[in-house]
Amino acid sequence: MIAIVGAGPAGSYLAYLLARQGKDVTILEEHDRIGSPVQCTGIVTHSIEKFFKLKNEVIAKRLDKVVVVGKSSKISVNVDEIVMWRDKFDMFVAEMAQDAGAKILLNHRFIGFDGKQSIKVKDRKNSKLKEIKADIIVGADGPYSAVANAAGMGSNSKNYIGMQAKIRLKMDTTAFETYFGIDFPNFFGWVVPESEDTVRLGIGCFENTKEYFYKFLKMRTGKKDILCWESGLIPLYNPKKTIQKGNVYLIGDAATHVKATTGGGIIPSLKAAHTLCDCIASNKNYNREFKRQSGKELLLHLRLRNILNKFSDNDYGKLLSLMSQEKVKKILKKYDRDTPIPLLANLLLKEPRFLLLPTTTILKNFCGWKGSRTTK
Template sequence: MITIVGAGPAGSYLAYLLAKQGKEVIILEEHSQVGAPVQCTGIVTHSIEKFFRLKNEVIAKRLDKVVVVSKNNRITVNVDEIVMWRDKFDRFVAEMAQEAGAEISLNHKFIGFEGKNIIIIKDKKNNKTKKIKTDAVVGADGPYSAVANAASMNSHPKNYIGMQAKVRLAIDTTAFETHFGSDFPDFFGWCVPESDDIVRLGIGCFENAQEHFYRFLKSRTGKKDVLCWESGLIPLYSPKKIIQKGNVYLIGDAASQVKATTGGGIIPSLKAAHTLCDCINNNKDYNREFKKQSGKELLLHLRIRNILNKFSDNDYDKLLNLMSQEKVRKILKKYDRDTPIPLVANLLFKEPRFLLFSKMIFA
């Protein structure tokens, strides 16, 4: 039996793939329902449809533009993005897993290991601990991964604070906004419409999150009111992270499988689920296979993030000037951020002045 801890997208999609191949799979989820609480903007590129066809009820909006804002510049680029209801999305993937034969045990929290094949779990309904025997354990339990901690696989994690709230604001409902520059140190701010008058507004940063968030909120809405909070941690990808130790595996946020440019972790975790399913089925080394399948892409995102984090307001203004050219817009529309290698290669080929920013690798 394979025990997966966490019924987020990473855990449920892996459970679906494994169960489809006849494996006995159980998912332990500490909450009383799948998908709550929401701690995500739920925006993904249309690449998600390479994995499955989303049910209509999962989709809040389809957006065809992104407005990129720097201190003194603003451009609009055509894109193809989906804003999901994240709670419904999680339940949609969990149902796929159940239909394929996986069992989901709600209100069950992973506590720790006892030897190689026994795990200790807590039934939160009656507050009792019990032990279960398992052949393998997968930590799909998010950025605070208890599995990674218990298996000593959590060396020096670095996380962004993702502070996000739903707020009342009417913006163009076909576009989302991204904001860059010194008011958004080390990451960026976003404003994503979910309906005609409600947006998901957030920032990511390493420190002083409240200060940056409220400044952004005030600048966009003139007020400090929020409807509800959806904040959480966003892991920074670590190429050195150990993601397999014997029969213990990590996936998704627990494995820091997140694009460092955008904080997007949903599509990388779905991709990782295919790699991990293959490794479990065919007894392959997941540390090595993941690097082969996704390591280069996630490393490229990390390198771009390191460059962006050295940008001044002036550099962002210049970058937006380059991006506003028609030849660049065409490439940005054709290759999304889930295919970063052809995206960057084509950008550099069509507009070599992007290379000017690469000096910042050494700055």
């Protein structure tokens, strides 16, 4: 039996793929409801439809523009994005897994290992401890992963604090906004409409989150009223993290499978599920296969994030000005952030002046470029 801890998108989609191959799969979820509490903005590129067709009830909005805001300039770029109801999305993927034959045990919290092929689980309904036999154990249990800690794979990776709230606000409901390079260090912010009068407004940063959040809220809306909080940790991709040790595997946030530029982890976790399903079915080395299939993309996001965190206001101004050209906007519409390598390569072909931004290291590593030092 394969025990998957956590019924988020990573755990449920992996369960679906494995059950479809006839494997005996059980998901253990500590909550009494799948998808709750919500700690996510639920925005994804249309690349999600390469994995499955979303049911209409999962979709809150389809957006065709992103407004990128810097300190002294902003631009609008055409995109194709989906804002989901995250709880309904989690239920949708869990139902796919169940329909394919996976079992789901709600109210079951993973506590620890009991030998190599047995785990201890707490049934939260009657507070009883249970022992469950499993040949393979997968930690899909999010950023605080108890499985990773119990297996000695909980390395000291870094996390962004993602502070998000729902706010009453009327904005263009065909566009979302992202904020970079405004007064707070190592910061990115977003405002995403979910309906005609409600938005999901949030920030990601390493420290002083509460202070920055309220400053950002005031700057964008002039208000202080919060309808509800949906905050959580956003792991920063750690390329050195061990994600397989014997018969124990990690996936999704538990494995830091997140795009460091935006904090998006849903599509990377779906991609990782395909890799892990193949590794389990064919007994391949998942540490190696993941790096081969997704490692370069996530590393590129990480390097871009590190560079963006060091950008000056002037650098952001130049970046936005290059991005505002029609030829660049066309590339940004064609290749989304879930295909970052062709995106970057095509951007450089169409607009070599991106090379004048402080990007030397990324270009050397990913495009084989061997130029001299750039302007910064």
